[in-house]
Amino acid sequence: xxxxxxxxxxxxxxxxxxxxxxxxxxxxxxxxxxxxxxxxxxxxxxxxxxxxxxxxxxxxxxxxxxxxxxxxxxxxxxxxxxxxxxxxxxxxxxxxxxxxxxxxxxxxxxxxxxxxxxxxxxxxxxxxxxxxxxxxxxxxxxxxxxxxxxxxxxxxxxxxxxxxxxxxxxxxxxxxxxxxxxxxxxxxxxxxxxxxxxxxxxxxxxxxxxxxxxxxxxxxxxxxxxxxxxxxxxxxxxxxxxxxxxxxxxxxxxxxxxx
Numbered sequence: 001x002x003x004x005x006x007x008x009x010x011x012x013x014x015x016x017x018x019x020x021x022x023x024x025x026x027x028x029x030x031x032x033x034x035x036x037x038x039x040x041x042x043x044x045x046x047x048x049x050x051x052x053x054x055x056x057x058x059x060x061x062x063x064x065x066x067x068x069x070x071x072x073x074x075x076x077x078x079x080x081x082x083x084x085x086x087x088x089x090x091x092x093x094x095x096x097x098x099x100x101x102x103x104x105x106x107x108x109x110x111x112x113x114x115x116x117x118x119x120x121x122x123x124x125x126x127x128x129x130x131x132x133x134x135x136x137x138x139x140x141x142x143x144x145x146x147x148x149x150x151x152x153x154x155x156x157x158x159x160x161x162x163x164x165x166x167x168x169x170x171x172x173x174x175x176x177x178x179x180x181x182x183x184x185x186x187x188x189x190x191x192x193x194x195x196x197x198x199x200x201x202x203x204x205x206x207x208x209x210x211x212x213x214x215x216x217x218x219x220x221x222x223x224x225x226x227x228x229x230x231x232x233x234x235x236x237x238x239x240x241x242x243x244x245x246x247x248x249x250x251x252x253x254x255x256x257x258x259x
Contacts, residue, residue: 005193007114009049009076009251010038013067013105014083016056017121019247022170023181030247033176033184034080040189041078042254049076052248060084060101067246068105072112074251078192079109080117088135095135099142110150117188118143120156122163122176155191157184162201 012018012034020032034052042048051074053067063083071079083105087098110116120140123133140158147154157163168180176184186200 007077014054015058018054022175033181036185051251053246116152120158122157
């Protein structure tokens, strides 16, 4: 690993995980691990440039069609690619097609940057994750194979006891909280060769589990606000990202939005 790394530009490619849901800012927009990472890289490299092409709900086919060539044309120092997980969570999923598309994305991105970063995404402990575990692990195995062939860095968050803790996941049970995104940013930061600033994988202090009534209220809220709309979109072929633009479509000097 290259220590004391210094990169001058970053382009993030992917779906809601890279867009930053559910790390919501006061103005209603999302921050997320990629923005946090860009801020830290910018502090280490004056003039640092950043683009985030991610859009929530995107499948790997859409990422390849809409984001990959745009990212490659920017010729940044670093490209992060996280995609395919949305496909694995669909009732019907052609894993051969998913693997082929991911390979196509890597083959087009790797030559266009100094460092391509791939990821084993974290998983929230629970029945939904267990149901789709074989597909997810097949996806991650393919990512490892692609990384070896194309000299990419893999940031492995899968199986992390800390990131599997339900307290680091939003009420929608699909996206990380602000603290979860902060930990992912630290993990990618270290994966790029920067000096660690803390232990992103440290477990949270133990707390008493919620009682039965609290859990049932949370389940009902989740079903009403998140599960039912998700099922409706699947049945009608819609996506939460339909019509939404890329988060940060141009590779421009990074500016802290809170400044």
